[in-house]
Amino acid sequence: MLGGIGLYLSSPTNREKVLGLLGEHVYLAILPLLIGLAVALPLGALARRGALLRTGTVQASSVLYTVPSLALFVVMPGILGTSITSPANVVVSLAVYTTALLVRPVVDALDAVPGHVVAAAIAMGYRPARRFVAVELPLAVPVLAAGVRVASVSNISLVSVGALIGIGGLGELFTEGFQLRYPAPIVIGILLTLVLALVVDLLLVGLRRLATPWAHAGVGS
Amino acid sequence: MIEFRAVTKCFDGGTVAVDELDLVAQDGEITVFVGPSGCGKTTSLRMVNRMIDPSSGVVAVDGQDVASRPAAELRRGIGYVIQQAGLFPHRSVLDNVATVPRLTGSTRRAARRRAAELLETVGLDPALADRYPAQLSGGQQQRVGVARALAADPPILLMDEPFSAVDPVVRDGLQDELLRLQDELDKTILFVTHDIDEAIRLGDAVAVLRVGGILAQYDPPQRLLAEPADDFVAEFVGKDRGYRGLSFVDSDALPVHDLPLVRLGDQPPCDGWLLAVDAGGRPRGWLEPDSGGGAVTEERLRAGGSLHRSGSPMRGALDAALSSPSGLGVVVDDGGAVVGAVVAEEVLAALRERRPGAA
Ligand SMILES: Nc1ncnc2c1ncn2[C@@H]1O[C@H](COP(=O)(O)OP(=O)(O)O)[C@@H](O)[C@H]1O
Ligand SMILES: [Mg+2]
Numbered sequence: 382m383l384g385g386i387g388l389y390l391s392s393p394t395n396r397e398k399v400l401g402l403l404g405e406h407v408y409l410a411i412l413p414l415l416i417g418l419a420v421a422l423p424l425g426a427l428a429r430r431g432a433l434l435r436t437g438t439v440q441a442s443s444v445l446y447t448v449p450s451l452a453l454f455v456v457m458p459g460i461l462g463t464s465i466t467s468p469a470n471v472v473v474s475l476a477v478y479t480t481a482l483l484v485r486p487v488v489d490a491l492d493a494v495p496g497h498v499v500a501a502a503i504a505m506g507y508r509p510a511r512r513f514v515a516v517e518l519p520l521a522v523p524v525l526a527a528g529v530r531v532a533s534v535s536n537i538s539l540v541s542v543g544a545l546i547g548i549g550g551l552g553e554l555f556t557e558g559f560q561l562r563y564p565a566p567i568v569i570g571i572l573l574t575l576v577l578a579l580v581v582d583l584l585l586v587g588l589r590r591l592a593t594p595w596a597h598a599g600v601g602s
Numbered sequence: 603m604i605e606f607r608a609v610t611k612c613f614d615g616g617t618v619a620v621d622e623l624d625l626v627a628q629d630g631e632i633t634v635f636v637g638p639s640g641c642g643k644t645t646s647l648r649m650v651n652r653m654i655d656p657s658s659g660v661v662a663v664d665g666q667d668v669a670s671r672p673a674a675e676l677r678r679g680i681g682y683v684i685q686q687a688g689l690f691p692h693r694s695v696l697d698n699v700a701t702v703p704r705l706t707g708s709t710r711r712a713a714r715r716r717a718a719e720l721l722e723t724v725g726l727d728p729a730l731a732d733r734y735p736a737q738l739s740g741g742q743q744q745r746v747g748v749a750r751a752l753a754a755d756p757p758i759l760l761m762d763e764p765f766s767a768v769d770p771v772v773r774d775g776l777q778d779e780l781l782r783l784q785d786e787l788d789k790t791i792l793f794v795t796h797d798i799d800e801a802i803r804l805g806d807a808v809a810v811l812r813v814g815g816i817l818a819q820y821d822p823p824q825r826l827l828a829e830p831a832d833d834f835v836a837e838f839v840g841k842d843r844g845y846r847g848l849s850f851v852d853s854d855a856l857p858v859h860d861l862p863l864v865r866l867g868d869q870p871p872c873d874g875w876l877l878a879v880d881a882g883g884r885p886r887g888w889l890e891p892d893s894g895g896g897a898v899t900e901e902r903l904r905a906g907g908s909l910h911r912s913g914s915p916m917r918g919a920l921d922a923a924l925s926s927p928s929g930l931g932v933v934v935d936d937g938g939a940v941v942g943a944v945v946a947e948e949v950l951a952a953l954r955e956r957r958p959g960a961a
Binding site: 495497498501502503504506507516519520593 | 680684702760
């Protein structure tokens with residue numbers, strides 16, 4: 382088994398291919414994460430304007446997340462007018478998933494910002510947009526970060542499905558392995574996907590820490 | 603000057619929080635809103651900076667209806683302090699205080715310089731400037747809250763139960779500090795509390811509200827104690843109001859007697875009650891009569907009662923006399939050195955003298 386992997390990776394062409402696919406995978410997973418977050422933030426903020434809006438948005442987003450990913454990849458070209466193998470299909474589909482996955486955490490995270498702090502910000506004379514960016518958003522980070530971590534793992538695993546319709550990423554190693562009846566690329570694909578998910582998760586934990594120094598300062602230091 | 607003209611606030615759902623409130627808060631004074639929970643104090647306060655809009659009536663600042671001014675701009679000119687201080691947990695103490703100057707366009711540098719000055723004004727150690735609010739005690743947080751409200755030097759300060767979440771000793775200190783600050787700064791302050799003692803201590807004028815947002819009485823505190831408008835106010839003002847009213851009676855006419863003193867380490871010169879003092883003349887405790895000879899040491903002393911500072915109101919004089927083991931109330935000067943003694947009978951006599959119809 383290990384020998385098979387060694388043999389596969391001993392070929393410079395294969396090594397280059399694996400690295401290229403890894404890079405694609407990162408791009409296909411992370412870009413939609415950023416887009417999804419950028420869409421979910423205002424959407425979640427808007428959803429908190431009224432009880433009806435809130436339930437509506439949260440439920441719509443959870444329904445959206447249950448649409449099978451392969452189906453979304455396949456219908457996306459029809460919606461976007463792109464070719465079936467365009468990476469845009471995966472990016473947009475995953476951005477939709479990320480948005481669906483993040484709306485609820487955004488709502489929860491904003492709910493978790495203490496009311497008296499928001500009241501104080503209003504009383505200081507913050508206008509709503511600046512207040513959102515300068516006060517509510519930074520204080521929402523701890524709760525929001527948990528949602529972003531789930532979404533990143535979800536994206537990294539969903540990108541592999543894209544390989545079924547011939548869109549790059551580590552999933553191509555699976556199709557290659559199946560076609561050649563050769564396990565090494567499959568094992569490499571699985572391992573790299575796992576490692577990637579782990580590394581991105583660690584990075585996100587680090588980022589959250591950087592963004593919330595106030596939550597870690599010792600009392601009375 | 604802040605005016606409430608027939609102001610009513612009725613929330614969705616029908617709760618009348620404030621009912622036809624008519625009241626004028628004078629410039630440079632502390633006007634206190636006091637009353638039980640839910641009587642509309644917070645609502646009244648928040649109508650001044652437009653966090654809540656009245657259902658009818660007008661709130662005016664310096665004669666101008668606040669509704670005619672853009673809310674954010676209006677608020678930047680009105681300091682606001684709330685119970686849990688409402689500090690921004692993600693910003694350092696210094697940046698919290700610099701908030702409003704930053705909003706009104708000061709550079710970061712200028713805003714922080716101003717903030718550092720204010721920390722000093724409210725009696726905070728400059729070493730705390732870089733801490734986060736969670737790293738401060740409750741009392742320190744409230745001071746930061748006050749500093750933040752003062753940062754843009756607003757003429758008006760709204761304070762909503764700012765000291766209710768801290769322990770009584772710290773609260774005492776914060777109240778003193780507020781009075782000292784107000785002496786210096788001369789703001790127009792609306793102060794909300796549910797604590798009648800705090801209202802009486804801080805207020806130049808006190809508005810007592812009852813549930814339903816009805817103004818029960820609006821008067822200076824001594825008047826509130828002496829002439830409660832109705833049973834509700836009398837009950838709310840509470841027990842001991844006769845005694846508490848002494849806070850507003852000066853003690854200038856009260857005779858101060860010489861007091862037998864003994865310096866710590868000296869021999870007692872006679873056999874009656876003796877007040878032991880330290881080298882600076884400050885009281886240390888009482889030596890009981892007939893407690894024998896030998897040098898006076900701290901261990902031989904009984905703890906003294908409260909001290910009456912010369913020139914302060916009658917309440918302190920009476921309390922000093924009543925709480926002293928010898929029955930002699932100790933009077934001290936501003937430096938804490940013993941001046942003499944007062945006795946309870948003479949306090950009562952002085953009060954009798956003041957009554958109308960006294961000979
Ligand atoms: N946003 C609101 N919506 C509905 N009712 C409210 C709202 N805010 C306050 N109230 C009600 O108005 C009354 C006065 O509230 P408040 O001004 O907060 O009282 P206080 O500060 O004196 O405790 C209470 O009965 C309270 O429940
Ligand atoms: Mg209140």
